[in-house]
Amino acid sequence: MKRSHEPSAGHSQPHKKHKHNDSQQRKHQHANGSPHSQHRPVSSDTHRHQEHREQRSLPYEEAITHLPPPTSPSAPIPPYTPFTIPANQLPPLPPITSPSLATAPFKHKSLLPSYNRSTSTTSEQELSYERLEFLGDAYIELLATRLIFSRFPSLPAGSQSQLRELLVKNETLAEYSRVYGFDKRVEVGAMEAMLEDGRKRNKGFNKVLGDVFEAYVAAVVLDDDGGGVEVVEKWLTALWAPKLLEAARNDRSYAYNPELALTHDADTADPSNLYNPTAKAELQKRLQPSRDVKLSYETYKDSVELKGDQLGQNRHFIALYLTGYGYERKLLGMGEGKNKVEAGNWAATEAMHGKCKELVEECEAKLAVIKEEKRKERERQEAA
Numbered sequence: 001m002k003r004s005h006e007p008s009a010g011h012s013q014p015h016k017k018h019k020h021n022d023s024q025q026r027k028h029q030h031a032n033g034s035p036h037s038q039h040r041p042v043s044s045d046t047h048r049h050q051e052h053r054e055q056r057s058l059p060y061e062e063a064i065t066h067l068p069p070p071t072s073p074s075a076p077i078p079p080y081t082p083f084t085i086p087a088n089q090l091p092p093l094p095p096i097t098s099p100s101l102a103t104a105p106f107k108h109k110s111l112l113p114s115y116n117r118s119t120s121t122t123s124e125q126e127l128s129y130e131r132l133e134f135l136g137d138a139y140i141e142l143l144a145t146r147l148i149f150s151r152f153p154s155l156p157a158g159s160q161s162q163l164r165e166l167l168v169k170n171e172t173l174a175e176y177s178r179v180y181g182f183d184k185r186v187e188v189g190a191m192e193a194m195l196e197d198g199r200k201r202n203k204g205f206n207k208v209l210g211d212v213f214e215a216y217v218a219a220v221v222l223d224d225d226g227g228g229v230e231v232v233e234k235w236l237t238a239l240w241a242p243k244l245l246e247a248a249r250n251d252r253s254y255a256y257n258p259e260l261a262l263t264h265d266a267d268t269a270d271p272s273n274l275y276n277p278t279a280k281a282e283l284q285k286r287l288q289p290s291r292d293v294k295l296s297y298e299t300y301k302d303s304v305e306l307k308g309d310q311l312g313q314n315r316h317f318i319a320l321y322l323t324g325y326g327y328e329r330k331l332l333g334m335g336e337g338k339n340k341v342e343a344g345n346w347a348a349t350e351a352m353h354g355k356c357k358e359l360v361e362e363c364e365a366k367l368a369v370i371k372e373e374k375r376k377e378r379e380r381q382e383a384a
Contacts, residue, residue, distance in 0.1 A: 061085035063241035070150035091238035093180055094220045094231050101223050105129050105215035106186045129215040136214030139221055143233050144168050147240065159338070162313060166247055167240050170210035176239060177209035186212065272353035279348035286352075286364050293324030297344045300334070318343035320351055325363040332356045 058066065064085065085091050096102040104127035144167040148160050155163065166172065177183060183205075217236075221228035276282070280297070289295050301317035316337055322330045333354055335346025352360055 058242055058245055059087070060089070060091050060238055060242055061087055063245050064238045066245055067241055068151045085238055090179060091235055094235050096219050096223045098223050100127065101219040105132055105212055105219050106182070129212050132215035132218040133211040135221070136216065136218035139217055139229065139232060140168050140173070140214060140236070143236055144240070147237055163244070163247060166243060170207055172243065173213040174206040174209035177213045182212050182216065183209055272349060274349070275345065276349050277345060279345040279352065283348040283352055283360070286360065287322070288367060289324075294322070296321040296323070296329075297347065299340070313338060316340050316343045318347045320344070320347040322363070325366050330359070332360065
């Protein structure tokens, strides 16, 4: 995540939530009637992140090598083992040997011999994409959960859920259906029925393609009772790898968590880009707020709801001010995050490693002098 534009050091924005878009946000003044906040120039650090985000997606065979290794096995699902991906190509589509299973993911129920138009039902023995997608959906959810749980253990549960949603949502699965040509493998009669079915249930063709992909996953599992799940896990892990790395580039809480080691060597990474969940506590320990020293974390901009792959998530904006050590509401840092805690930690991180790093060190030195003077005073009193 990129840090935001800076409000004036002497004024903060009131805490207020709403769900409007950026263009609809209102500007607020501080309770003392001070001027509106001002924006700061985009930092070189921000430019580096923008350039980083604009990098092209890695090929599948390269992306999978950048994922963190699994940290724990999850019986009874077989453990993941790598498999060969041809250079600059999609992960190989797992074959289905059973003739009936091979065609079922692309058949709408209306094409089955047992289809009853009056009841819109079919025989339990005949498979269509509608029956198979129920099973495939469960396997995809399970394997995405296993992948994220084993390879990204340091992510908070909420972030793990958001990352999983990116992998399993219908738009992602429909995208995979298209790249494998599933949209062209659906028989014409089934296509017409599927489109009509989609219109009736307000789905649209993307939803249908997502269901078809889920059905194909189920067919692969059913085709091999002994190893179908393992085959699907290998395939999906390779298929998901570029999307996981793209999420890492676009979200600093994923990309620069030192325990993830996705896109950089954590030992040489810029600490201002490393998400530190204890940053606020560390800064408080260094400056030790008291009656005369205060660290204030304040909302400087209304939260916004994100779109695209991050639809349903919010972005929060926190500014950190220092009063004490000779300063009055000195802006130390700013941060953005999925919640106020994360945004506050980014603000504290910027304070300790950004433009105000020397100021924080200066205040820390003043604190050391004060402590030493108090220690000597105690010793004099005890000796008297």
